[in-house]
Amino acid sequence: MNSAIIVLKEQFKNFYLIQRLAQFQLKISNHDNYLGFAWELINPIIQILVYWFVFGIGIRGNYDIDGVPFIIWMLVGISMWFFVNQGILDGTKSIAMKYNQVAKMNFPLSTIPSYILMSKFYGHLMLLAVVIILCMFMGIFPSVYTLQLLIYVPFVFIFCLSITLVTSTLGVMIRDVQMAVQALLRVLFYLSPILWLPNKDSQLQELVLSVMKMNPIYFLAESYRAAILSKGWYFIDHWQLTLYNLAFVAVFFTIGSILHVKFRHRFSDFM
Numbered sequence: 164m165n166s167a168i169i170v171l172k173e174q175f176k177n178f179y180l181i182q183r184l185a186q187f188q189l190k191i192s193n194h195d196n197y198l199g200f201a202w203e204l205i206n207p208i209i210q211i212l213v214y215w216f217v218f219g220i221g222i223r224g225n226y227d228i229d230g231v232p233f234i235i236w237m238l239v240g241i242s243m244w245f246f247v248n249q250g251i252l253d254g255t256k257s258i259a260m261k262y263n264q265v266a267k268m269n270f271p272l273s274t275i276p277s278y279i280l281m282s283k284f285y286g287h288l289m290l291l292a293v294v295i296i297l298c299m300f301m302g303i304f305p306s307v308y309t310l311q312l313l314i315y316v317p318f319v320f321i322f323c324l325s326i327t328l329v330t331s332t333l334g335v336m337i338r339d340v341q342m343a344v345q346a347l348l349r350v351l352f353y354l355s356p357i358l359w360l361p362n363k364d365s366q367l368q369e370l371v372l373s374v375m376k377m378n379p380i381y382f383l384a385e386s387y388r389a390a391i392l393s394k395g396w397y398f399i400d401h402w403q404l405t406l407y408n409l410a411f412v413a414v415f416f417t418i419g420s421i422l423h424v425k426f427r428h429r430f431s432d433f434m
């Protein structure tokens with residue numbers, strides 16, 4: 164618990180530094196591209212069109228889901244996934260990549276995954292704004308339920324941070340962790356309701372749904388949909404799922420903090 168408190172203090176104390184480094188990281192990531200920051204939107208849009216063509220038109224025949232056009236239903240869920248996927252992947256290798264740059268500085272290493280995540284978070288906020296505007300064009304306007312995003316959006320960031328505290332530390336000691344995380348994220352993606360949902364017309368489908376709910380991505384995707392598509396107060400209506408995911412984040416943040424504080428003074432040996 165002391166380790167978690169130490170990491171939390173470092174995050175709050177260096178919040179301004181995290182923002183500045185995130186903005187700098189964003190600039191250098193797109194510095195050599197003619198379109199610059201626009202690629203933060205272009206890449207997701209291309210993937211969205213591919214998924215819509217394959218899963219929406221090819222497999223589902225472009226049928227609505229719960230009265231919502233498939234493209235909109237998918238957009239809301241996948242807007243969250245792009246940040247989670249890229250944030251965790253980049254966060255996992257962040258300390259291994261940036262350590263030599265800060266090794267001789269009085270720099271809090273726990274903020275490295277934080278500012279890498281924050282650099283991706285800006286793109287997520289922009290994509291989320293685009294999704295909400297597209298929903299308005301389709302006749303789905305913001306409502307009081309949209310206020311839930313003030314809970315879910317920060318929670319997604321905290322979720323990613325709790326995961327990357329674990330993976331970025333292990334990634335320094337065991338380089339195979341980066342490949343393992345990439346493979347695991349691919350599994351979590353297809354075991355989530357981002358592109359499909361079970362029909363609930365058999366016991367087997369109910370079992371599949373129960374397994375999907377154990378995947379934290381399920382809660383994140385469905386909570387975003389509840390907020391943007393005005394489907395109720397998701398964190399209250401599904402309070403058991405909310406408590407499960409809060410506990411998941413708390414456990415991973417604690418474990419990640421313990422591992423990080425214990426091994427960060429030995430990172431140079433592993434590098």
